[in-house]
Amino acid sequence: MAQAVIAQPAVARLRGSNARSRRIVDRIATAALWGASSLVVLLLLLFIGFEFYRGASSISWQFLTGSPTAGTAGGGIGPLIFNSFYVLILTLAFTVPISVCAGMYLQEYSAGGRFKAIVQFSAESLATVPSIVMGLFGLLVFVSALHWHFTALGGALTLTLLNLPAMMRVTQEALAGVPGTYREASMACGATKWQTVLKVILPSAIGPLTTGVVLVSGRIFGETAALIYTAGASVSYGRSAYDVNPFHTAETLAVGLYQVHREALVPDVDRIANGSALVLLVMVLVFNVVARVVGRALTLRFTGKAR
Amino acid sequence: MIQSQPAAAPALADKMKIENLDIFYGTFQAMKRANLSVPDRHVMALIGPSGCGKSTFLRALNRMHDLTPGARVEGKVTLDGVDIYAPSIDPVTVRHRIGMVFQRPNPFPKSIFENVVYGAKIHGEKNPKRLAEIAEKSLRAAALWDEVKDRLSRSALDLSGGQQQRLCIARVLAVEPEVILMDEPASALDPIATSKIEDLIGELKRDYTVIIVTHSMQQAARISDFTSFFLLGELIEVGTTSDIFTRPRDKRTEDYITGRYG
Ligand SMILES: Nc1ncnc2c1ncn2[C@@H]1O[C@H](COP(=O)(O)OP(=O)(O)OP(=O)(O)O)[C@@H](O)[C@H]1O
Ligand SMILES: [Mg+2]
Numbered sequence: 001m002a003q004a005v006i007a008q009p010a011v012a013r014l015r016g017s018n019a020r021s022r023r024i025v026d027r028i029a030t031a032a033l034w035g036a037s038s039l040v041v042l043l044l045l046l047f048i049g050f051e052f053y054r055g056a057s058s059i060s061w062q063f064l065t066g067s068p069t070a071g072t073a074g075g076g077i078g079p080l081i082f083n084s085f086y087v088l089i090l091t092l093a094f095t096v097p098i099s100v101c102a103g104m105y106l107q108e109y110s111a112g113g114r115f116k117a118i119v120q121f122s123a124e125s126l127a128t129v130p131s132i133v134m135g136l137f138g139l140l141v142f143v144s145a146l147h148w149h150f151t152a153l154g155g156a157l158t159l160t161l162l163n164l165p166a167m168m169r170v171t172q173e174a175l176a177g178v179p180g181t182y183r184e185a186s187m188a189c190g191a192t193k194w195q196t197v198l199k200v201i202l203p204s205a206i207g208p209l210t211t212g213v214v215l216v217s218g219r220i221f222g223e224t225a226a227l228i229y230t231a232g233a234s235v236s237y238g239r240s241a242y243d244v245n246p247f248h249t250a251e252t253l254a255v256g257l258y259q260v261h262r263e264a265l266v267p268d269v270d271r272i273a274n275g276s277a278l279v280l281l282v283m284v285l286v287f288n289v290v291a292r293v294v295g296r297a298l299t300l301r302f303t304g305k306a307r
Numbered sequence: 308m309i310q311s312q313p314a315a316a317p318a319l320a321d322k323m324k325i326e327n328l329d330i331f332y333g334t335f336q337a338m339k340r341a342n343l344s345v346p347d348r349h350v351m352a353l354i355g356p357s358g359c360g361k362s363t364f365l366r367a368l369n370r371m372h373d374l375t376p377g378a379r380v381e382g383k384v385t386l387d388g389v390d391i392y393a394p395s396i397d398p399v400t401v402r403h404r405i406g407m408v409f410q411r412p413n414p415f416p417k418s419i420f421e422n423v424v425y426g427a428k429i430h431g432e433k434n435p436k437r438l439a440e441i442a443e444k445s446l447r448a449a450a451l452w453d454e455v456k457d458r459l460s461r462s463a464l465d466l467s468g469g470q471q472q473r474l475c476i477a478r479v480l481a482v483e484p485e486v487i488l489m490d491e492p493a494s495a496l497d498p499i500a501t502s503k504i505e506d507l508i509g510e511l512k513r514d515y516t517v518i519i520v521t522h523s524m525q526q527a528a529r530i531s532d533f534t535s536f537f538l539l540g541e542l543i544e545v546g547t548t549s550d551i552f553t554r555p556r557d558k559r560t561e562d563y564i565t566g567r568y569g
Contacts, residue, residue, distance in 0.1 A: 182416075191429045
């Protein structure tokens with residue numbers, strides 16, 4: 001009772017004179033949050049503008065398709081772009097099946113027991129490994145122990161390890177977004193679990209799943225540290241520049257960019273570096289845009305509604 | 308105890324028989340010792356206040372609780388005398404013979420045609436001509452054919468709620484089940500769509516045994532031959548619909564149908 005007596009005037013004071021100042025604080029907070037959000041957009045635009053300013057003059061057909069040179073100016077980055085896509089596709093060929101199956105198991109099959117906990121924990125641990133450490137692991141296993149030397153395959157397998165957790169999460173989230181009523185309806189028609197997953201759940205999740213794959217692809221495309229010691233840092237000399245042998249060295253665009261400043265023996269290092277950076281940036285941005293567009297289109301195609 | 312005895316006339320053959328059914332969610336017992344006989348090719352309505360366990364009871368009849376983690380069913384449920392919970396029985400075949408329509412229309416995000424033939428395809432029918440026949444037959448039986456015959460390839464999600472629910476009924480019919488379970492199939496629909504569904508149920512009982520949960524006593528009175536009343540996880544009384552509504556034997560049933568329970 002005594003407490004209530006003390007509290008009474010305090011409450012009254014809060015309600016009365018503070019109302020105005022609280023409204024002002026509220027406005028300031030809203031403005032600050034809006035400002036921070038706008039800053040993100042502004043920084044992105046500034047950054048893109050800066051890259052264009054520095055790199056646009058380097059871009060030419062010769063630059064985009066030509067091969068790197070040793071010692072002389074005028075080299076291109078064609079094989080590096082090719083290698084980036086090649087390593088990406090190789091990586092996806094391993095990452096997507098494994099992580100989609102694992103994510104599907106976790107989301108649709110395991111009833112949340114011990115095994116699920118172990119798999120989740122493993123994936124989360126794998127996700128915290130820094131990419132350079134993964135690269136050194138790849139060096140030990142694929143390059144040294146297996147005697148492959150620097151290969152596209154070794155790089156792709158290292159990137160697979162690096163990106164499995166993210167792809168698994170993407171799968172789990174895409175499947176979790178499918179309404180439970182679809183599962184019930186399918187089972188009530190006498191479908192088995194597998195038929196339900198294959199015919200109803202996966203098609204319904206195809207949009208977010210594709211978006212996730214393309215977003216992860218963007219990350220793979222820009223990955224550097226994991227590839228320096230595994231896929232190698234040179235477009236191997238003495239073979240054709242556009243090389244699909246997975247057991248050959250494959251310097252990607254991102255690795256090339258890192259490498260050109262360190263040890264390139266060409267006089268136009270800056271031109272190549274600025275141009276490469278711009279191409280890399282645009283590629284990764286394209287991945288992001290494509291992810292959204294394709295995801296939306298597939299969702300529309302398979303589910304007949306826009307998300 | 309006498310109230311729990313099925314009041315169905317003895318001449319009718321039982322399609323399903325439920326004996327001493329207990330259902331648990333974890334440690335919570337949601338259904339206690341339920342006994343019920345469902346005669347072949349009739350409509351059995353399940354009524355009772357919200358939360359009394361009607362859906363819980365219904366979902367035990369085609370083993371949908373298998374999909375709910377933590378749910379446990381004890382007792383006996385037979386279809387044509389065979390216990391559907393026997394270890395040798397595959398729940399997938401049970402659901403093939405006992406179809407289910409849910410409270411909210413839940414068509415797949417596919418075309419109308421793909422929705423209807425889903426079950427047939429699942430069970431191995433590949434012939435496009437046969438599939439087209441199945442689609443037409445099922446949609447006609449669900450009183451939807453005339454409304455959708457020109458747009459079978461359109462998304463099912465573009466249909467109205469009432470049309471979607473009839474599509475879901477067509478989808479179940481296409482599987483050719485023997486029993487159809489319906490959990491408040493009209494509760495999300497307007498009066499016109501509801502009366503279409505009710506007419507449809509009247510048609511269906513010529514070929515199927517229908518067990519339907521409904522919140523509306525008028526609806527139960529209109530469409531069912533038998534009615535069972537549930538309260539607080541127990542099956543209180545079952546009898547012919549006219550008996551239940553005109554001379555219930557249990558005081559609690561009387562209180563409910565005269566509106567004393569809300
Ligand atoms: N998955 C579940 N886990 C735990 N308890 C549940 C679950 N489903 C239902 N219950 C509980 O079981 C009881 C019966 O629920 P049920 O859904 O069968 O009622 P109902 O008669 O269908 O009600 P309504 O008319 O509102 O649909 C309720 O107390 C409910 O809270
Ligand atoms: Mg219910």
